[in-house]
Amino acid sequence: MFNYIVRKLLGMIPMLLVITFLIFVGIEMMPGDVIDFLIPMDELARMTPDEVNQVREALGLNQPMLFRYFSWLWGIVRGDLGYSMQNSVAVSKLLLDRLPATLELSIAALLISTFLGSFLGVISAIRKGKIADNVLSMAGMIGVAIPQFLFGLVCILVFGIYLKWLPVGGRFLPGKEAFFERLEYLIMPAMVLGISMTAGVMRYSRASMLDSMNRDYVKTARSKGLSEWKVNLFHGLRVAYTPVMVLIGFRLPMLIGGSLVIEQIFQWPGVGILFTDAIRSQNTPIIMSVGLFMVLIVLVSSLLVDVLTAVLDPRVKLS
Amino acid sequence: MINDIVVKVRDLHVYFYTNQRCNKVLNGVSFDIKKGKTLCVVGESGCGKSVTANTILQLLPELSRIEKGSIEYQKDDQLIRIDQLQKNGKQMRKLRGEDIAIIFQDPMTALNPVYTVGHQIREMIFEHIPNLNKKQAFERSVKSLAEMGISAPEQRDREYPHQFSGGMRQRAMIAMAMSCAPKVLIADEPTTALDVTISAQIFDLINELKTQHETAIMLITHNMGVVAEMADEVAVMYMGNIVEYGKVEDVLTQARHPYTRALLRSIPVLGKGKDQVLEPVRGMTPDPFNRPKGCQFCPRCDFATELCENKMPPETFIDENHYVRCFHHEEVIKHAK
Structure with a gap:
């Protein structure tokens, strides 16, 4: 197991190199010029092309692309994420500011979707064909079909504006930053992000549970005289849960990606807003750092899924 | 002798309900499972063997019901009506495993x-x-x-x-x-998924249980060879009925139902060489949703008459332990001689 994990982690390095290089090439190919975002518009209008080139040279922007990629990479190796020239701060400081907000939102949403989704899915499977199942299946279908941004906007309208139960956006009021004081700000975005994922988890765990409940070993368990809840939980769910865990594991990176939209709608000061702003202003160090972070999450969560499957299912051997 | 009966099934009717249609899977099945004896239930696929086994433990699928009849279980001095117990209730669960255990066809799953x-x-x-x-x-x-x-x-x-x-x-x-x-072991085709040498070992094991622990055994199979080897009593099932029931020697040598005879004729016999003529049972099993009105075997039977077409033959007792569901059983046995 340990060997496997080490081997997988080492295997990630070439993948990271390739993917970050591709992102770098992508940024290079974007139309527009970074200089436009570095120098205020009116000043730029008064500058001669020679002066602009001087600035470019001073900032090292005229170096060949490969050189700039490797100097970024060398920075990463030394633990330096780079410097954002647009905002005149270190990228590491920006990320440290923003990352906790995103993680807070994503983890809350992940917990909601995992527990609510698997609970409702199991209920739905056990009560198959009954009213509860039909209502849940219908709700699940609607949940999958509604886009997050629409759902978010409707929630803001209803709970934020009409009912005035919850704040319409932001993360906290200045000065009131304790967890319980900002909890009300978290509820709505976390619920919107969580519920839109719940539907998928629910449908998946229902299908997996139904499949498991029709297996012979469930009948064997029943023939042993076990009570219904033991049969469903220890035999039905125990086997059905492995594929659901895999689904949730592969969704981990989607939480960061998915929260981009939610962060925009709720003005949540997370990595999402930072990232979209960075792309608009061609802020290479930020795009690269966030990109690296996302790729890392994808790779690590797929490793996590492998390990979890091996732990949950004795038939799976890691090799 | 009577005290040896552990499970007594009488006139059992079980119906399955699917897509607004009703499949009358069991139509009046009666048999006894006796202490230290093996009852073999034979019949082709879909004739209700497994359903009978599962009904005894109330392990039927959701949309099914015991419509009529009784299953009695003799627990020491107490008589328990299994058919009246709640499906997954406490009493039923207590019987499962402790008094009556079941093994299934495919040990892989x-x-x-x-x-x-x-x-x-x-x-x-x-x-x-x-x-x-x-x-x-x-x-x-x-x-x-x-x-x-x-x-x-x-x-x-x-x-x-x-x-x-x-x-x-x-x-x-x-x-x-x-x-x-447990006092009763139900084996639902325990060797279908295994190869021949292994299945012989499994049967030896079951026989040992019978002699050493006096377990009452209900063995479901579609193999007449297994019946000859294992059974003390045989129930031949066809389309939800036991068409012939009795001691193994009576049923195998004095078969009185045309279906039993047809089954016996369709088995290859080792040593007779490759020239032996095998007679498969003529025709096809009817659609369970569109059953013959009278005797279920009637469309495939050589002895069928108008009476058979319209009426289900009752259980006719040849002697105390041997019954057959056929109007023409005397003709059948005469014809065989």
Whole structure:
């Protein structure tokens, strides 16, 4: 197991190199010029092309692309994420500011979707064909079909504006930053992000549970005289849960990606807003750092899924 | 003799309801399972053998119901009407495993892949003998594995089903079924998924249980050879009825139902060479949703008359232990001679 994990982690390095290089090439190919975002518009209008080139040279922007990629990479190796020239701060400081907000939102949403989704899915499977199942299946279908941004906007309208139960956006009021004081700000975005994922988890765990409940070993368990809840939980769910865990594991990176939209709608000061702003202003160090972070999450969560499957299912051997 | 009857099934009707249609799976099935005896139930696929077995433990699928008839279980001095117990209720669950155990056709899928074999046996033991401690339960599960001829049982106990071979898994299934010393063992085609040499071993094991523990055994099979080898009594089923029932020697040598005779004629006999003429049973099994009005075998029967087409023959007793559902059984036996 340990060997496997080490081997997988080492295997990630070439993948990271390739993917970050591709992102770098992508940024290079974007139309527009970074200089436009570095120098205020009116000043730029008064500058001669020679002066602009001087600035470019001073900032090292005229170096060949490969050189700039490797100097970024060398920075990463030394633990330096780079410097954002647009905002005149270190990228590491920006990320440290923003990352906790995103993680807070994503983890809350992940917990909601995992527990609510698997609970409702199991209920739905056990009560198959009954009213509860039909209502849940219908709700699940609607949940999958509604886009997050629409759902978010409707929630803001209803709970934020009409009912005035919850704040319409932001993360906290200045000065009131304790967890319980900002909890009300978290509820709505976390619920919107969580519920839109719940539907998928629910449908998946229902299908997996139904499949498991029709297996012979469930009948064997029943023939042993076990009570219904033991049969469903220890035999039905125990086997059905492995594929659901895999689904949730592969969704981990989607939480960061998915929260981009939610962060925009709720003005949540997370990595999402930072990232979209960075792309608009061609802020290479930020795009690269966030990109690296996302790729890392994808790779690590797929490793996590492998390990979890091996732990949950004795038939799976890691090799 | 009467006290030897452990399970008594009378006039059992079980219907399945699917897509607004009703499949009358069992239409009046009666038989006894006796202490220290083996009852073999034979018949082709879909004739209701497995349903009969599952009905005794109330393990039927959701959309099905015992419509009529009775299942009585003799527990010491007490008579329990299984058909009147709640499906997954406390009393029914207490009978499952402790009094009546069942083993299924395919040992590959009947064991849960994520638990060790020992754990699955102990689950049964703890359910019925809750005051055992872990060590006692472990000893007991190891003992039951050892009794079923599994070598290195202590190590095997800790292994998962996928580490077992097919025959071993069926042994483990039997070990599990027998771990609480039930009075009745129902074996639902226990060797269909196994190869021939292994199935002979499994049958030896079942015979041992019968003689040593006086377990009453209901063995479901579609193999007439197994019947000749194993059975004390035979029930031949066709389309939800027992068409002939009796002691094994009576049924095999004095078969009075055309279907029993047809079954016997369709078996190849070892040593007769490749020139022997096998007669498959003529025609096709009818659609269960569109059954013949009278005798179910009538469209495939050589002796069928107008009476057979319109009326289901009643259970006609030849002697105390032998009955047949055929109007023309005397003609059948005369014809055979």
